[in-house]
Amino acid sequence: MSVASMTGYARSEGRDQTASWVWEAKSVNGRGLDLRLRLPAGCDALEPAAREAAARRLGRGSIQLGLTLTRQTEAGEMRINTALLTRLADLCRDWQAARPELAPARLDGLLAIRGVVEPAAETEPADDEAGREQRLAAMRAGLDAVLDRLAAMRREEGARIAALLTGQLDLISALTRRAEACAALRPEAIRARFTQQVAALTEAAPSLDPDRVAQEVALLLVKVDVREELDRLAAHVAAARDLLTQGGVIGRKLDFLAQEFNREANTLCSKSADVELTRIGLDLKAVIDQFKEQVQNIE
Known part of the structure; x- marks a missing residue:
C-alpha cells in the first residue's frame, strides 16, 4: 500500500438529455474520516453510496463532497404583455392629442420596448422513472470517478x-x-x-x-x-x-x-x-x- 496525504481536490462532470451535473470533492487534514455531503433535492438516494464509496477509498481526512445538478429547460413561445402594450398605446394617444406635431406611434416601435414582448414561462422536459434511474446510475459513476481522482491526488501528494x-x-x-x-x-x-x-x-x-x-x-x-x-x-x-x-x-x-x-x-x-x-x-x-x-x- 502507498502512503497518502489527507489533502486534495477533484472534480467530475456528467450530463444526459435532461440535466447536467458536477461532483466536487475537497479533502483536508482530520483526526478520522469525516464526510460532509451536499446533495440537491431529489438526489438523497445517492447518500449511502457516497458514504460507502468514500470509506472504501479514504482512510482519514475531512472530506467535503458536493453535487450540483442543473436541469435543461425547453424554451416556450413568445408572448405579448398586453397590459403594458395597452398602457403604452394610451399614453401615445394622449401625447399625440396634446402635441399634434408629433408623429403617431407605430406598432413595431411599441413592440421593441423592453417588457412588451417576452418569452413564455420555461418548462422542464418530462422525466419518467426510467430516465431518473438512468441519471442516478450515471451520477453514481461520476461519484466513483471523482473519489478515484481524489484518492489518486492524495497518493501523489x-x-x-x-x-x-x-x-x-x-x-x-x-x-x-x-x-x-x-x-x-x-x-x-x-x-x-x-x-x-x-x-x-x-x-x-x-x-x-x-x-x-x-x-x-x-x-x-x-x-x-x-x-x-x-x-x-x-x-x-x-x-x-x-x-x-x-x-x-x-x-x-x-x-x-x-x-x-x-x-x-x-x-x-x-x-x-x-x-x-x-x-x-x-x-x-x-x-x-x-x-x-x-x-x-x-x-
Whole structure:
C-alpha cells in the first residue's frame, strides 16, 4: 500500500438529455474520516453510496463532497404583455392629442420596448422513472470517478511527503551516529572523567569514604549516559522506515513516533555534559520538528 496525504481536490462532470451535473470533492487534514455531503433535492438516494464509496477509498481526512445538478429547460413561445402594450398605446394617444406635431406611434416601435414582448414561462422536459434511474446510475459513476481522482491526488501528494520524511529519517540517523561517535561517549573519556571526579572529591574532603564517593560518582555517570537514548532513536528510525514501506493509514503511528523522537532528543540534551553532544541534540530537535510537521498531513 502507498502512503497518502489527507489533502486534495477533484472534480467530475456528467450530463444526459435532461440535466447536467458536477461532483466536487475537497479533502483536508482530520483526526478520522469525516464526510460532509451536499446533495440537491431529489438526489438523497445517492447518500449511502457516497458514504460507502468514500470509506472504501479514504482512510482519514475531512472530506467535503458536493453535487450540483442543473436541469435543461425547453424554451416556450413568445408572448405579448398586453397590459403594458395597452398602457403604452394610451399614453401615445394622449401625447399625440396634446402635441399634434408629433408623429403617431407605430406598432413595431411599441413592440421593441423592453417588457412588451417576452418569452413564455420555461418548462422542464418530462422525466419518467426510467430516465431518473438512468441519471442516478450515471451520477453514481461520476461519484466513483471523482473519489478515484481524489484518492489518486492524495497518493501523489503522499509520495512527495514520504520522500521528505525519508530524507529527514536519514538525517536523524546520521545525527544519531555522530552522537554515538562523540568523543565524550568513548569508554576512555568516561573512565577519565570518572577518575577526575573521584580525585577532586577526595581532595576536597579527605574524610569522605573513597568507596562511597566512587558509588555516588558512578550513579552520576549512569544518569548522564545517553547511549540508551541513542539506541532508542535508532530503533524509532527503523520503525518509521517500516511504516513508510508498509503504507496505508499510518499517520497516527508516525505521529506517535515523532513524539518519541522528540522525547529522546530532549533527554539527550538534558543529560549532555559536552558542547558537541548538545549541538547534535539541538540539530536533532530541529529535524524532528520538521518530521512531525510533515507527518500531520499523512493519512
